[in-house]
Amino acid sequence: MxxxxxxxxxxxxxxxxxxxxxxxxxxxWHGGEAARARRHLLLPTLHAVAARVGWIxxxxxxxxxxxxxxxxxxxxxxxxxxxxxxxxxxxxxxxxVCDDIACKARGxxxxxxxxxxxxxxxxxxxxxxxxxxxRSPCLGLCERAPAAYLSVAGERPYARQLGGVDVRSIxxxxxxxxxxxxxxTILPQAGDPGLRLLRRVGVVxxxxxxxxxxxxxxxxxxxxxxxxxxxxxxxxxxxxLMGRGGAAFPTGRKWDAVAKEPERPHYLVCNAxxxxxxxxxxxxxxxxxxxxVVEAMTIxxxxxxxxxxxLYVRGEYPLATERMQHALDxxxxxxxxxxxxxxxxxxxxxxxxxxxxxxxxxxxxxLFNSIExxxxxPRNKPPFxxxxxxxxxxxxxxxxxxxxxxxxxVMDGGxxxxxxxxxxxxxxxxxxxxxxxxxxxxxEVPFGTTLRQxxxxxxxxxxxRRLQAVLLGGAAGAFATPEELDTPLTFEGVRKIRATLGSxxxxxFDDRINLGEMLLRxxxxxxxxxxxQCVPCRIGTVRQEELxxxxxxxxxxxxxxxxxxxxxxxxxxxxxxxxxxxxQTASSAIESALAKFRxxxxxxxx
Amino acid sequence: xxxxxxPLAAIGTVSLEIDGTDVRVPEGATLLEACRSLGIATPSLxxxxxxxxxxxxxxxxxxxxxxxxxxxxxxxxxxxxxxxRTDSARVRLSRKMVLEFLGSTVDVSxxxxxxxxxxxxxxxxxxxxxxxGPQPLGARDAAVAGHHHAPAGDVAENxxxxxxxxxxxxxxxxxxxxxxxxxxxxCGADAQNTFAIAVAxxxxxxxxxxxxxxxxxxxxxxxxxxxxxxxxxxALMFSSEYEMRRAGTWDEKRQTKADTxxxxxxxxxxLTVHAQDNAIVKVTSPLDHDVTRGHLCIxxxxxxxxxxxxxxxxx
Numbered sequence: 001m002x003x004x005x006x007x008x009x010x011x012x013x014x015x016x017x018x019x020x021x022x023x024x025x026x027x028x029w030h031g032g033e034a035a036r037a038r039r040h041l042l043l044p045t046l047h048a049v050a051a052r053v054g055w056i057x058x059x060x061x062x063x064x065x066x067x068x069x070x071x072x073x074x075x076x077x078x079x080x081x082x083x084x085x086x087x088x089x090x091x092x093x094x095x096x097v098c099d100d101i102a103c104k105a106r107g108x109x110x111x112x113x114x115x116x117x118x119x120x121x122x123x124x125x126x127x128x129x130x131x132x133x134x135r136s137p138c139l140g141l142c143e144r145a146p147a148a149y150l151s152v153a154g155e156r157p158y159a160r161q162l163g164g165v166d167v168r169s170i171x172x173x174x175x176x177x178x179x180x181x182x183x184x185t186i187l188p189q190a191g192d193p194g195l196r197l198l199r200r201v202g203v204v205x206x207x208x209x210x211x212x213x214x215x216x217x218x219x220x221x222x223x224x225x226x227x228x229x230x231x232x233x234x235x236x237x238x239x240x241l242m243g244r245g246g247a248a249f250p251t252g253r254k255w256d257a258v259a260k261e262p263e264r265p266h267y268l269v270c271n272a273x274x275x276x277x278x279x280x281x282x283x284x285x286x287x288x289x290x291x292x293v294v295e296a297m298t299i300x301x302x303x304x305x306x307x308x309x310x311l312y313v314r315g316e317y318p319l320a321t322e323r324m325q326h327a328l329d330x331x332x333x334x335x336x337x338x339x340x341x342x343x344x345x346x347x348x349x350x351x352x353x354x355x356x357x358x359x360x361x362x363x364x365x366x367l368f369n370s371i372e373x374x375x376x377x378p379r380n381k382p383p384f385x386x387x388x389x390x391x392x393x394x395x396x397x398x399x400x401x402x403x404x405x406x407x408x409x410v411m412d413g414g415x416x417x418x419x420x421x422x423x424x425x426x427x428x429x430x431x432x433x434x435x436x437x438x439x440x441x442x443x444e445v446p447f448g449t450t451l452r453q454x455x456x457x458x459x460x461x462x463x464x465r466r467l468q469a470v471l472l473g474g475a476a477g478a479f480a481t482p483e484e485l486d487t488p489l490t491f492e493g494v495r496k497i498r499a500t501l502g503s504x505x506x507x508x509f510d511d512r513i514n515l516g517e518m519l520l521r522x523x524x525x526x527x528x529x530x531x532x533q534c535v536p537c538r539i540g541t542v543r544q545e546e547l548x549x550x551x552x553x554x555x556x557x558x559x560x561x562x563x564x565x566x567x568x569x570x571x572x573x574x575x576x577x578x579x580x581x582x583x584q585t586a587s588s589a590i591e592s593a594l595a596k597f598r599x600x601x602x603x604x605x606x
Numbered sequence: 607x608x609x610x611x612x613p614l615a616a617i618g619t620v621s622l623e624i625d626g627t628d629v630r631v632p633e634g635a636t637l638l639e640a641c642r643s644l645g646i647a648t649p650s651l652x653x654x655x656x657x658x659x660x661x662x663x664x665x666x667x668x669x670x671x672x673x674x675x676x677x678x679x680x681x682x683x684x685x686x687x688x689x690x691r692t693d694s695a696r697v698r699l700s701r702k703m704v705l706e707f708l709g710s711t712v713d714v715s716x717x718x719x720x721x722x723x724x725x726x727x728x729x730x731x732x733x734x735x736x737x738x739g740p741q742p743l744g745a746r747d748a749a750v751a752g753h754h755h756a757p758a759g760d761v762a763e764n765x766x767x768x769x770x771x772x773x774x775x776x777x778x779x780x781x782x783x784x785x786x787x788x789x790x791x792x793c794g795a796d797a798q799n800t801f802a803i804a805v806a807x808x809x810x811x812x813x814x815x816x817x818x819x820x821x822x823x824x825x826x827x828x829x830x831x832x833x834x835x836x837x838x839x840x841a842l843m844f845s846s847e848y849e850m851r852r853a854g855t856w857d858e859k860r861q862t863k864a865d866t867x868x869x870x871x872x873x874x875x876x877l878t879v880h881a882q883d884n885a886i887v888k889v890t891s892p893l894d895h896d897v898t899r900g901h902l903c904i905x906x907x908x909x910x911x912x913x914x915x916x917x918x919x920x921x
Contacts, residue, residue: 003801003826004800004802004825004826006817006818006820006824006825008818058817058818061817061818062817065817071801071802071804071826072817072826073801073802073803073804073806073815073816073817073825073826074801074804075817076804076806076815076816076817076818077804077805077806077815080751080806080807080808080815081751081806081807081808082751082808083750083751083752083753083808086750087818088748122753134753135753137752357751357752358751358752358808375805380661380678380681520756524754524756527754527809527810528751528752528753528754528809529752529809530808530809530810531808531809531812532785532805532807532808532809532810532811532812533662533805533812534661534662534663534664535662535663535664535665535704535707535708535784535785536664536700536703536704536707538785538809538810538812539707539708539710539711539810540703540707541809541810542711542757542763542810543707543710543734543762545756545757545759546734546735546757546759546762546763547759548759549756549757549758549759550758550759550760553758553759555759555760557733557734557735557760558733562733566733566734569699569703570703572696572699572700572703573699573700573703573704573707575675576667576675576676576696576699576700577664577667577675577676577700577703577704578664578675579661579662579664584675
């Protein structure tokens with residue numbers, strides 16, 4: 001490919017950072033298929049530059065593009081797609097402050113207002129360009145809301161999520177503190193003997209493969225190798241395991257399809273790009289039980305004939321990334337990954353890829369594009385990932401929680417697993433309970449537990465408060481009313497109240513909360529996170545937000561009835577004609593709130 | 607014309623039902639092709655027969671039995687037994703909304719097909735409010751993914767912005783860009799393999815851009831003009847046409863088109879010369895032409911000034 005570059009050159013430091021990722025450039029001619037085949041290194045290389053320099057300069061981008069034989073306009077299109085990458089000079093120390101729904105319910109607005117007062121509007125650099133703060137969509141730390149994410153670029157880059165923040169602690173993080181603030185996991189059920197997916201969380205040292213082994217780890221992999229790939233798929237099918245990422249697709253059917261594809265290689269992708277507002281289950285699994293994720297991936301690869309695996313972790317999850325990397329390294333060192341695993345002829349390895357601030361990359365085909373070094377735009381389906389997935393090859397892609405069910409299914413058998421829960425929703429489910437609730441946190445209950453029981457487990461709403469609404473399934477989900485609390489939490493049960501379990505979000509709003517403001521935040525979220533590829537979503541999310549803003553300000557353009565009709569039509573085209581699930585669900589929570597509540601009518605609460 | 611037609615026997619066919627009519631199409635044909643073979647008028651904006659379908663505008667969506675959502679006719683392959691509806695209420699609503707969304711966001715005044723579709727589907731782009739004022743040059747190019755200012759909702763946000771004029775051959779008026787991806791495809795692997803432009807940014811701030819929005823002369827652009835050739839809305843325009851439109855002298859009714867063969871090299875591209883008042887105003891190439899498939903190079907597309915050098919009077 002004959003590439004053309006502007007005259008902008010990288011600094012010596014930028015060149016070294018890029019070369020450290022890609023290897024020293026050779027003097028030989030560099031190009032052709034072999035060079036282009038390295039395009040998947042684009043995102044990791046941009047991450048390296050951003051982590052060290054704080055932003056990506058024209059010279060640095062040119063150099064990355066030249067090294068990878070990617071046209072610079074194309075590389076710019078990729079870099080500018082992600083919210084975590086700055087393409088103009090930015091302060092090295094950035095605090096991203098969550099202003100999304102779960103944090104809003106716990107006082108984020110007051111924090112934002114105070115930050116604007118003390119440090120200037122988001123993006124200001126109060127300290128000579130050394131620090132800045134930005135607003136952020138949900139950071140997946142909702143059980144410790146309000147939350148922030150600190151990233152410090154430099155020789156030794158540093159990033160951490162900060163839970164339970166206030167203006168003072170954000171100020172400290174801006175000034176240079178915050179390095180030792182670890183988000184301690186809140187697991188209200190820790191130690192409960194009934195736990196399955198969470199049985200090791202908070203109990204077993206997540207950094208020790210020995211501790212994992214002593215707690216029953218890696219027995220399931222051994223068993224899987226004994227019963228064979230088809231045996232594993234049979235157990236998973238018998239278990240009637242459904243995907244936990246939001247789409248609830250039967251896992252056994254997906255794996256069977258991948259396993260039967262003659263084309264090679266097969267890939268396994270673990271989708272850990274958890275970004276649905278209100279969702280934090282996969283982060284806790286990765287942070288607190290990383291070896292279970294590795295073991296489950298290994299079993300899945302064995303079952304589906306996958307030669308190589310990718311773990312795509314959300315960019316704002318530094319601790320999960322570190323712990324997963326450590327677990328992978330340890331597993332490799334102990335021959336649980338690599339060649340001839342456990343003395344068999346089974347070879348498999350896993351590599352971590354980090355997202356860079358894009359909710360859409362949790363959509364499976366966007367995630368493939370992101371790994372491949374393209375913009376995270378979803379692909380049209382069919383073909384489906386089981387036929388043409390990552391790098392155009394048959395791919396099994398599963399959510400973290402889905403996979404972590406696997407060891408128990410393999411050990412106990414599919415039938416025993418299917419005996420838990422209900423007929424159509426088998427097993428246990430993780431629920432991310434947050435918002436106006438006494439004990440926010442991650443809860444594991446069998447399918448069929450009612451919403452009322454779950455809220456009671458989490459301590460109910462705060463004293464003197466009255467429950468107003470529960471958002472099920474996140475921004476892409478739907479609302480439940482206090483009258484619907486006896487709904488069993490199953491895939492089929494919530495359908496009866498026109499809701500979805502989605503990724504397991506249970507976000508509680510009490511009577512203090514202005515639901516209209518929450519709806520506007522949800523609308524803003526989808527407008528920010530739309531990839532922009534298709535018209536219904538790119539423009540529909542804008543029109544939806546404008547409409548809600550008018551309704552909220554009581555300044556309709558037309559009669560209220562006409563505005564409601566317009567909103568319904570905007571929702572309909574997004575749902576019917578968008579390319580992917582983002583646009584298809586961008587109106588669901590809003591429409592459900594308007595159907596069940598009157599968020600924009602009557603007196604507005606102060 | 608020159609390429610031998612494949613013998614029919616070698617191609618499988620598939621049968622499906624569209625709006626209650628059985629139709630048989632060659633294997634690999636799209637629903638759009640199947641619709642058109644029945645004479646069913648199906649709107650399309652981002653589709654062009656000489657480019658890979660990107661199915662992003664969604665104006666061609668149809669209802670497919672068994673599918674939860676509508677499917678894009680331009681890229682969905684016909685399969686045996688499919689039952690397709692092209693004029694259901696859902697289809698009509700989605701098409702109308704897509705047209706309204708674009709009409710309320712983009713200056714589509716130069717697209718006659720858009721106007722025709724809007725009439726057919728009853729699109730009312732005005733119901734989203736008065737258009738927001740134009741943004742200064744470069745403002746949309748500087749937008750950061752994932753951040754926007756909360757709207758008041760009293761005006762409809764749009765992509766209005768000044769025209770980018772940075773070379774003598776063509777202009778880029780992104781206020782007219784519906785983001786159909788065609789120019790990116792034509793600049794890239796579908797035709798020119800120059801890759802001077804790509805989609806940058808995200809969401810409503812997604813836009814066609816060179817790297818860091820550098821002017822075209824600093825980019826990889828080779829001025830083949832193939833992006834102009836595929837642009838459906840006049841966002842990319844010959845400078846000759848742009849200047850005449852500004853002067854109020856552009857008048858397609860007075861224009862003639864004549865096909866000729868490019869005189870520069872031995873490839874033999876067919877040029878369609880558009881002339882007005884006995885002067886060439888632009889050059890295109892037929893999309894269905896075996897040699898060019900509508901694409902040209904800088905010489906064929908722009909190198910016609912010499913034709914108009916007339917002897918000086920009395921010389």
